[in-house]
Amino acid sequence: MSATAxxxxxxxxxRAGVPFRAATRVRSVSLGTRMIVASSILxxxxxxxFAAFLVATLQLRHSxxxxxxSKDVSLAALRLEGRVVELETALRGYVLTGEPRxxxxxxxxxxxxxxxxxxxxxxASGTTAQERRARGLANEIRAYVxxxxxxxxxxxxxxxxxxxxxxxTLEGKRRTDDIRSRFQRFLSVDSxxxxxxxxxxxxxxxxxxxxxxxxxxxxxxxVLVFGLFLARSIARPLRNAAEGANxxxxxDLSLRLAETGPGExxxxxASFNTMAASLEQGQAELKAQNQQLRExxxxxxxxxxxVSHEVRTPLASVLGFTSLLLQHDFDEESRRRYLGIIxxxxxxxxxxxxxxLDARRMEEGRIExxxxxxxxxxxxxxKVELFSGQSAAHEFAVDLPEEPLSVEAxxxxxxxxxxxxxxxxxxxxxxxxxxxxxxxxxxxxxxVYVSDDGIGISEKDxxxxxxxxxxxxxxxxxxxGTGLGLVLSREIIEAHGGEMGFDSSPGMGSIFWFxxxxxSAG
Amino acid sequence: xxxxxxxxxxxxxxxxxxxxxxxSDVFASSDAxxxxxxxxxxxxxxxxxxxxxxxxxxxxxxEEISREQLFNRRITSKAxxxxxxxxxxxxGKSANCTxxxxxxxxxxxxxxxxxxxxxxxxxxVGGTGIYDNVRGTLTVTSLGGKPARFLLYFRLLV
Numbered sequence: 070m071s072a073t074a075x076x077x078x079x080x081x082x083x084r085a086g087v088p089f090r091a092a093t094r095v096r097s098v099s100l101g102t103r104m105i106v107a108s109s110i111l112x113x114x115x116x117x118x119f120a121a122f123l124v125a126t127l128q129l130r131h132s133x134x135x136x137x138x139s140k141d142v143s144l145a146a147l148r149l150e151g152r153v154v155e156l157e158t159a160l161r162g163y164v165l166t167g168e169p170r171x172x173x174x175x176x177x178x179x180x181x182x183x184x185x186x187x188x189x190x191x192x193a194s195g196t197t198a199q200e201r202r203a204r205g206l207a208n209e210i211r212a213y214v215x216x217x218x219x220x221x222x223x224x225x226x227x228x229x230x231x232x233x234x235x236x237x238t239l240e241g242k243r244r245t246d247d248i249r250s251r252f253q254r255f256l257s258v259d260s261x262x263x264x265x266x267x268x269x270x271x272x273x274x275x276x277x278x279x280x281x282x283x284x285x286x287x288x289x290x291x292v293l294v295f296g297l298f299l300a301r302s303i304a305r306p307l308r309n310a311a312e313g314a315n316x317x318x319x320x321d322l323s324l325r326l327a328e329t330g331p332g333e334x335x336x337x338x339a340s341f342n343t344m345a346a347s348l349e350q351g352q353a354e355l356k357a358q359n360q361q362l363r364e365x366x367x368x369x370x371x372x373x374x375x376v377s378h379e380v381r382t383p384l385a386s387v388l389g390f391t392s393l394l395l396q397h398d399f400d401e402e403s404r405r406r407y408l409g410i411i412x413x414x415x416x417x418x419x420x421x422x423x424x425x426l427d428a429r430r431m432e433e434g435r436i437e438x439x440x441x442x443x444x445x446x447x448x449x450x451x452k453v454e455l456f457s458g459q460s461a462a463h464e465f466a467v468d469l470p471e472e473p474l475s476v477e478a479x480x481x482x483x484x485x486x487x488x489x490x491x492x493x494x495x496x497x498x499x500x501x502x503x504x505x506x507x508x509x510x511x512x513x514x515x516x517v518y519v520s521d522d523g524i525g526i527s528e529k530d531x532x533x534x535x536x537x538x539x540x541x542x543x544x545x546x547x548x549x550g551t552g553l554g555l556v557l558s559r560e561i562i563e564a565h566g567g568e569m570g571f572d573s574s575p576g577m578g579s580i581f582w583f584x585x586x587x588x589s590a591g
Numbered sequence: 592x593x594x595x596x597x598x599x600x601x602x603x604x605x606x607x608x609x610x611x612x613x614x615s616d617v618f619a620s621s622d623a624x625x626x627x628x629x630x631x632x633x634x635x636x637x638x639x640x641x642x643x644x645x646x647x648x649x650x651x652x653x654e655e656i657s658r659e660q661l662f663n664r665r666i667t668s669k670a671x672x673x674x675x676x677x678x679x680x681x682x683g684k685s686a687n688c689t690x691x692x693x694x695x696x697x698x699x700x701x702x703x704x705x706x707x708x709x710x711x712x713x714x715x716v717g718g719t720g721i722y723d724n725v726r727g728t729l730t731v732t733s734l735g736g737k738p739a740r741f742l743l744y745f746r747l748l749v
Contacts, residue, residue: 212631216742220732224709231707240710240730240744 099332100303107295111288118284125270125277132263132270139263142192142199143256146206149185150252152178153210157245160218164225164232175222179214186210199258206251213244306330310341322349371538375551378544379421383414424553428537431560438564442588443480444473445508445515452484453506456491462501463494469508474515475588482561489554490519490581496548498523498578514567515587520580526573534571535559558583623749624721630694630745634659634674636738645680653680659741661692671695678705688713692743697722699745701729709733715747725749 156178163171186207193203217240225232309326316324324345326338390407393399399407430436446469457465494504502522509516526534530541538552559569562583573579637658645652654677661672676690685706692699697720703713715727727747734740 216631216732216734216744220710220734220742223735228707228709231709234707234710236706236712236730237710240712240732243746 121277121280128270128273386414438479494521514584522578525575
């Protein structure tokens with residue numbers, strides 16, 4: 070694991086015992102959708118900035134075009150004004166001097182005037198007001214030529230003193246002053262239009278620059294935010310997942326990742342957690358199976374030990390006494406005694422085999438019960454009577470009620486249980502003592518208690534008392550047995566719908582009990 | 592002579608009626624002029640009578656009485672009014688003229704000296720109708736021709 074990722078380590082959470090939540094995780098907006106949204110916002114900003122620049126460029130181009138046009142108009146107007154001035158100067162010269170060269174100049178100017186007027190009117194076309202001004206200017210010039218210049222030339226021919234009169238001069242001045250003021254108005258209006266256009270273009274350009282700058286700043290910010298988002302939402306969870314995978318590989322199967330991050334990243338961490346949970350469960354199952362195998366191996370070992378011990382002793386007795394009987398002739402009494410021993414040991418072997426078969430049947434669930442109505446008190450008395458003759462060192466105390474303890478049970482299997490409990494009470498109190506047998510009705514059940522004053526069961530062995538082939542330190546004490554009796558007894562009682570338990574104090578003795586459902590009175 | 596005068600008066604009346612709209616592009620059709628302005632019309636002489644009041648032949652005291660038709664060709668080819676002028680010779684080529692210009696929406700009265708017939712300037716001393724209390728100048732430029740034509744350039748102040 071990287072040593073530079075303490076913060077990332079916070080994203081790894083060992084959540085052993087916490088229910089897996091992948092299925093209930095609310096899906097967040099997918100990474101793809103987020104990227105599309107972010108790209109769309111960026112594209113919109115870029116488009117907005119470009120649109121602003123486009124508008125500004127168009128405005129500037131329009132303004133430039135208008136300025137160029139205005140320059141053309143101004144040039145044409147100034148050219149026309151020059152022609153008018155030329156005409157006026159020549160007229161004045163001719164009126165004052167009468168020299169023909171001025172007349173030539175007047176003719177030339179008059180010839181050129183229509184083209185100059187047309188040029189101004191052509192260039193002024195576009196706006197109605199300016200067209201009107203150009204038309205007015207043209208009319209004023211034409212009126213000047215037709216109504217002043219032409220008559221004055223005539224006067225100059227016929228009577229120069231008239232042409233030179235103050236009235237004529239003043240009228241000429243007034244006329245040209247009017248024309249000049251019209252020129253001035255015409256040019257100032259056009260200049261003003263150009264100035265307005267340039268100002269508008271400049272304002273648009275300024276706004277576009279501001280908008281562009283803001284857009285660029287916004288884009289930069291957005292890219293940074295998106296980069297941070299990618300780093301936080303993708304890179305970090307992925308790094309956590311990688312570290313988690315390493316820890317998983319190292320055996321930390323309880324590890325779970327925090328299911329954060331957008332869409333696909335969240336799904337990745339959820340899948341990781343699913344995988345970790347699956348591995349953990351698999352490992353637990355393997356451990357359980359391993360435990361079972363170990364137990365099975367242990368049981369097999371114990372079985373071999375028990376069989377070898379429990380079978381060998383009676384078998385040796387059977388073989389020994391059989392061989393003795395075959396080789397020697399004994400009197401009738403001895404012969405019968407030896408045959409009795411052989412019979413007893415053979416039965417012992419048969420019981421062992423039957424116990425093994427019962428254990429097998431229990432495991433396979435093949436145990437069959439043949440229910441009968443019976444009085445448990447009678448069964449207990451007969452069994453106690455049977456066992457009381459087997460040990461001189463033990464005294465049997467029976468405490469049974471007067472009334473019958475009726476149960477519905479398989480008598481043969483119940484006898485097997487009682488025989489096991491009584492046999493254990495005798496075997497596990499080798500010093501002898503009192504074996505107490507009692508039974509009573511307790512509510513809907515009938516309870517049976519068998520106690521002894523024997524060696525008892527140590528604390529550590531209590532949990533395994535009902536484990537197959539478990540015998541504690543009985544073997545070392547020389548107590549015979551297979552370790553199957555109590556297992557079979559509890560299985561039989563539970564198969565009847567009852568329960569079985571015990572209480573014990575080491576060195577003080579034990580008390581085993583079982584309860585069976587009482588048979589209903591009806 | 593009488594027949595000729597009747598025809599003239601009828602023509603002036605008709606022209607005044609039909610050209611009433613024509614003058615309105617110069618001044619708005621209101622009861623008074625809205626501000627300073629220029630009226631540009633042409634005049635065609637209808638009659639010019641010389642009365643030899645002084646010594647025989649052209650001399651001081653002679654009178655010249657003229658009638659003219661007024662036109663604004665840019666609006667209509669018909670006459671829009673007429674003028675009645677009286678000039679009294681004051682010596683040399685000079686004369687002192689008084690006259691009235693009858694326009695569609697009122698009359699303009701002029702008065703002043705005339706040094707040269709070809710081009711002269713007189714004062715606008717008043718008027719009636721929309722030209723009530725008007726002031727300014729009238730520049731008259733002879734355009735020649737038969738009948739004689741004149742350019743009348745009224746520069747009016749209110």
